[in-house]
Amino acid sequence: MLPNIENSFELLVFLKNQLLLKDSKDEFWWENSGSFEVVVGAILVQNTKWENVIFSLNNLKNQNLLNLESLSNCDLRLLESLIMKCGFFRQKAQRLQNLCANILESFGDFENFKENVSREWLLSQKGIGFESADSILNYALYREVMVVDRYTQRLLSECGFEFYDYDEIQNWLQNGIIENYERVENLYGKNVSLAKVYARFHAKIVEFSKQIKIKGEK
């Protein structure tokens, strides 16, 4: 069931060969990748299921709140009620509103934010840790950064690996891809961007992890 692998490239090959892995319409997997919506989703999805995020994002869309200006100005109680299903709704609402205001203040608009924001700036925001920062960097800004989430940590742990911290896992994942880039090109095409490979690799990890769980794997 679980792969016997030496490096992250071998894990990627294993996951790509798994049948029944759902393929997303979005080529980066995250719905509406490259847009501001990913920033909001990265906060909302913390410790909850993606289905709840979809519901909440639709609420925001229906109220025309899914943009920097509206989110930073809207009534906090209203925002709380719209994202309630995601859990931790009070702190998520407050942190999301602060984040939007800070993006406007520091960058002016989303396009400038996309071009100029750093990982350090994201990590300095209350409510954004390593995973949320990297999700935003990769799926909203297409930077060459691979997300490490709970699924990834558990899968690697079950494969027998032991890592010291987040950075060590991330480096292991990224290095295995970089060191085997010629072979990665055979899978994804000539000159494929590392950003896209990292995004789809992470996606495979998530989909595979969900799948083995449904099958009752421990």
Place this chain on the structure above:
DNA sequence: ACCCAGGTGTTTC
């Protein structure tokens, strides 16, 4: 009734 979910921040030893 319990446990987990695509985390993060604060408090405590």
Place this chain on the structure above:
DNA sequence: GAAACACATGGG
């Protein structure tokens, strides 16, 4: 520093 706790709803 790491370990424990708080944040909260929803579905199995």
